[in-house]
Amino acid sequence: MEKNRIKILGIPIDDITEQEALERADAMINDGAWHQICTVNPEFIMEAQRNPSFRAVLQAADLNTPDGFGVLLAARWLGTPLRGRVTGVELTLGLARLAAIRGYRIFLLGAAPGVAEAAAAALVKRWPTLCIAGCYSGSPAPEDDEQQRQIITLARPHILLVAYGHPRQELWIARNQPFLRIPLAIGVGGTFDYLAGKVPRAPHFIRRIGLEWAFRLAMQPIRWRRIIDAVPAFLFTVLWQEGILRHRG
Ligand code: UDP
Numbered sequence: 658m659e660k661n662r663i664k665i666l667g668i669p670i671d672d673i674t675e676q677e678a679l680e681r682a683d684a685m686i687n688d689g690a691w692h693q694i695c696t697v698n699p700e701f702i703m704e705a706q707r708n709p710s711f712r713a714v715l716q717a718a719d720l721n722t723p724d725g726f727g728v729l730l731a732a733r734w735l736g737t738p739l740r741g742r743v744t745g746v747e748l749t750l751g752l753a754r755l756a757a758i759r760g761y762r763i764f765l766l767g768a769a770p771g772v773a774e775a776a777a778a779a780l781v782k783r784w785p786t787l788c789i790a791g792c793y794s795g796s797p798a799p800e801d802d803e804q805q806r807q808i809i810t811l812a813r814p815h816i817l818l819v820a821y822g823h824p825r826q827e828l829w830i831a832r833n834q835p836f837l838r839i840p841l842a843i844g845v846g847g848t849f850d851y852l853a854g855k856v857p858r859a860p861h862f863i864r865r866i867g868l869e870w871a872f873r874l875a876m877q878p879i880r881w882r883r884i885i886d887a888v889p890a891f892l893f894t895v896l897w898q899e900g901i902l903r904h905r906g
Contacts (some may be wrong), residue, residue: 663737666898667712668702670721670728670739678722678743679751685719686761686815686840693718693830694843696745698725699891700883704824706894711824714831722748726867727888731895745845746858749780752816752843757784764790764812764839766805767797767820768849775853790814797825799832806836817842820849 685692705712722743765773773792791812819826826844850856859872
């Protein structure tokens with residue numbers, strides 16, 4: 658296995674800090690190829706168990722950052738601890754700062770109409786030299802791919818952030834990147850909603866003690882099903898499957 662890369666339920670995850678992820682992203686933007694980064698949380702890993710296309714995308718991505726306390730806990734149980742989390746929000750903020758310094762252009766695709774624009778405005782307010790290549794609410798449906806590719810190609814971004822929620826955003830990127838060939842594309846989930854102030858984010862201390870999932874449940878009770886998948890079901894599956902494997906081995 659690649660150095661600094663572990664596997665949880667067959668999904669590769671890189672042991673990487675936020676600073677290292679930004680350095681890798683910077684290198685990707687400059688190497689002349691096109692790349693995809695995924696921020697892998699427990700829901701991703703559970704979805705990948707039942708969705709082979711999503712699993713294939715996660716296995717082929719250039720970098721999978723650990724996102725979510727459950728991922729860190731599972732990694733520790735498996736004897737392959739990770740150093741920390743790198744979430745879509747953190748990556749987006751770090752990339753915006755980097756882009757403002759280096760002159761990279763960022764395109765924001767997805768979320769409800771007007772949200773990407775509000776998120777872009779929040780980023781520019783913080784880093785006034787940041788260049789936004791474009792914003793488009795769009796749609797993750799394959800029949801809309803062609804039209805969206807035209808819009809994005811004309812904007813010529815270095816970084817494409819896609820907020821269609823998983824697995825649609827990762828599948829959208831994998832399907833369209835061979836045509837777009839944007840240096841770096843990342844699925845960022847609810848990041849635009851957060852940047853636009855539509856959804857509050859858990860305070861730092863709640864995130865640090867691993868209770869962001871409880872905060873999100875309190876803020877958006879409609880997510881309960883997803884949160885059960887993300888926390889108890891995921892940890893149970895890891896214990897069950899990996900435990901059995903260890904006994905056999
Ligand atoms: N979204 C969208 N089009 C869709 C479905 C979802 O633009 O057809 C957006 C939605 O508005 C939100 C984001 O995708 O901004 C999903 O955020 P969520 O926190 O659910 O992401 P996840 O945790 O599923 O990756």
